[in-house]
Amino acid sequence: MLTTGRQLGLGALLTCAIFVGAGCNPTPIVESMTPTQGTEDGGTSITITGQKFKVGATVQFGGKTVTPSNVTKTSMSLVSPAGAVGSVQVTVENPKQKRGEKALSYTYLDTTAPTVNSVSPSDGHVYAQGAGYEDAVATGLTQITAKFSEPLASATVSVSSASLPDAIKGGYSGAVSGATTVSGDMVTFTASEVLASARSYTVSVEGVDVAGNRSAAKTSTFSVATPKRLHRYVVQEGDTLQSIAARPDTYEDAEEWKKILLVNQDYNEVNRDAPQAGLGLWLHWDE
Template sequence: MNFFRTSFDLQASSKPRNIAVLAVLTIVCAWMAGCAGCNPEPVPMGMNPTQGPETGGTTVQITGEKFDMKNGVTVTFGGQNAQSVTVPSETQITAVTPGGTAGQSVTVVVTNNGKPEVPVTLSQQFTYTDATPPTVTMNTPTDGTVFSEYEDSLNVMNSVSVSFSEPIDSNSVAVDVAVTKTEDSMSEPMDGTLSGTVTGSGDSVTFTSDMPMRAGRMYTVTVSGAADMAGNVLENSHSFSFSITSPEALYKYHVQEEDIQEENGEAALKRIAARPEIFDNPEMWERLVAANQDAYIFDRTKLRVGQLLIIPRGRAWGDK
């Protein structure tokens, strides 16, 4: 009797323990089953904006589901970590882009820090745009150039060119040319500007003047407003100067074909008087007439190529 009672008592006392163990196991299994979603994979669905400057700093909003608010989220752009990442909700991430390369589109990857082994790539890519303004890399002539050899003192050159660090919109470029007379010029000092047109393609432009650049002048060129194809504008204007020395004063001059090819008579005499080696002043043409009118072959209305003209100079003619 004692044996059976003891066995019965043991069986009866073990039932509560078994029930307790089963209860604990049930709770653990339920917790493990439920915690399969404690560290879920992120589900990014969209991103805005999808482009920004190469310098970085663009705030991007990423929308989706199951973003890890507890452990945080890592976001990379082209393999580089975002400058900062915040997770205000399970459906939204705010990330600030790192720097990149202009024109390059990169993949964006989102990883829940609670499950780092499962990075997820967005279907959209982020494109870096050009944010760097152009700079001037070269100008022709170079700053400080002095031209002393030329064939025609009234038409030494008629254009200058400027190159930039990248392709630019030639229509955006403004070129201003200031003109002053050099110290060796025979005429009175003057200040003026030279008009012209700007043309170009790629990374360079050319300014072509409406009037030829002549001897006895200094030209100061200022370039501004140049914008690259992304709209970035040259930050500071760029200036350079060059000069064309005045030739030695002549006392005799043979009429050239270019002096009379457009128009003879008074117009030709004005053109000759305007030459830096003559008077550097077209309004002094009458002095040529006065000095040469006694020559039997002189006809003020019709000059001839090769005709010799006397160039009057000195105090008798009012020179200082």
């Protein structure tokens, strides 16, 4: 009996239909993947190698179905989808749900820079006398905080100050010394001394996350308002005439202590280095 080519082809198809696992739709064998890591926003070109890959195969990439290109029996190409930072499983599946037994591991890297969510005091905030602070010198203001979008490994805070336009003397500008600490997503700058009144403060904050990504610098400005000018000052324990003259609500100049002494020369109790606490001193102003 003669067998035609058509009969042979039909026989092969019937054989595949009966013995599905015998080679017509094999289980893929996954051997390797290059690269094994990439950015969290996806877009990384990947090659998977192995055996028995079929045209129409798909790749399960961390639970997401990806259709590869350039599929041959031993390799395929694909582009990673976006994913969360961390490791995911990657498997190959031939048509008719023939999935390879071996799962590969792919790691999404953190490549997103942290951002500054907020800074306190906020940009433009004004501490007014009586509402934000009481004493022109002992304002009680020492800390500046910033909240980031994620935990940080380190942070840098720089603070500078300058006299407000209505300061009694004015002309001051300089850096504010202090220490910066990091706790999770919070950054705290603690000034070495209380923040003086009659000053504006410019703050620059930036941070580095645990993956080494650096944020853009965030700049903000706040101010501690100029206090009301005093015409009479009551001496406090520990005052000197120099410290009184340097106050932002008196002359804002330690060298003006002589003017205080001159105006109050009738008081025998006026000691330049240790004036009597509770003594009321008059302040002269050239109107």
